[in-house]
Amino acid sequence: MPLVACVQLNGSSDTERNLATTDRLVRQAAAAGAVLVATPEATTYLGPHDRKLAMAEPVDGPTHRRLGALAADCGIHLLVGSVPERHPDPVQARRLTYNTSLLFGPDGTLLAVYRKIHLFDVDLSDDGGVRFAESARTAPGQDVVLAPSPIGPLGLSICYDLRFPELYAEQLARGATALAIPSAFTERTGRDHWHVLLKARAIETQCFVLAPAQWGPHDDRGLRRSYGHSLILDPWGRILAECADGEGICLSDLDLEQVAEVRRRIPVATSRRNRTLSLG
Numbered sequence: 099m100p101l102v103a104c105v106q107l108n109g110s111s112d113t114e115r116n117l118a119t120t121d122r123l124v125r126q127a128a129a130a131g132a133v134l135v136a137t138p139e140a141t142t143y144l145g146p147h148d149r150k151l152a153m154a155e156p157v158d159g160p161t162h163r164r165l166g167a168l169a170a171d172c173g174i175h176l177l178v179g180s181v182p183e184r185h186p187d188p189v190q191a192r193r194l195t196y197n198t199s200l201l202f203g204p205d206g207t208l209l210a211v212y213r214k215i216h217l218f219d220v221d222l223s224d225d226g227g228v229r230f231a232e233s234a235r236t237a238p239g240q241d242v243v244l245a246p247s248p249i250g251p252l253g254l255s256i257c258y259d260l261r262f263p264e265l266y267a268e269q270l271a272r273g274a275t276a277l278a279i280p281s282a283f284t285e286r287t288g289r290d291h292w293h294v295l296l297k298a299r300a301i302e303t304q305c306f307v308l309a310p311a312q313w314g315p316h317d318d319r320g321l322r323r324s325y326g327h328s329l330i331l332d333p334w335g336r337i338l339a340e341c342a343d344g345e346g347i348c349l350s351d352l353d354l355e356q357v358a359e360v361r362r363r364i365p366v367a368t369s370r371r372n373r374t375l376s377l378g
């Protein structure tokens with residue numbers, strides 16, 4: 099049974115600090131035997147937007163090549179939950195980045211790129227939460243992405259995507275057996291929604307779910323405090339592993355035959371009548 103790991107970070111605007119912590123925890127997971135390690139949204143940078151624009155890189159930029167080299171050095175599949183990707187249009191790049199997941203193979207090759215489709219535009223300020231308009235600073239992705247992985251076809255998504263089940267239904271229709279949902283879920287929404295939504299996605303799709311998360315306060319002018327509780331779930335919706343507060347890792351062996359067994363017992367795919375999907 100393959101061993102997988104989720105990394106939990108307390109990200110900041112100090113990219114070198116973020117990379118050093120990521121390197122240490124990824125190596126810890128690999129030393130434990132993990133063949134697939136996933137890190138959270140905003141792995142390399144979590145801070146003020148003007149500084150993010152200045153440090154954003156293309157997918158083949160030096161920071162991202164460094165992460166590919168980490169995957170190769172450890173001999174693992176490494177899902178970097180998200181990085182700020184420089185917009186290819188010079189005009190758009192003055193104000194927008196992409197929020198992008200990168201999946202590297204055990205030889206360091208970039209296997210898949212996913213750009214976050216659903217952007218986090220919310221106003222929770224009257225309920226003790228944040229007001230946030232990700233679409234003002236981030237360009238939306240357009241493509242549904244499945245990637246090869248040691249646990250089967252892996253559907254890629256990022257954080258706020260979690261609230262849109264049609265994305266995961268489409269990934270399921272394309273053959274996904276596992277879902278990656280790296281996140282920086284706010285503390286306010288995480289308390290009530292994080293576990294519930296992740297369990298729902300696992301149960302609906304009958305997939306394994308890897309949900310590495312950011313935790314704690316960040317240095318983005320006090321705008322964000324992340325909930326943490328990185329999770330690994332099975333296709334029945336059961337929690338296999340969970341991070342406590344603080345930076346660290348959680349690990350679990352996955353019985354890959356469980357996907358077929360759950361789908362045999364509750365044949366959702368053959369029972370579904372409405373196959374018309376819209377990502378909105």
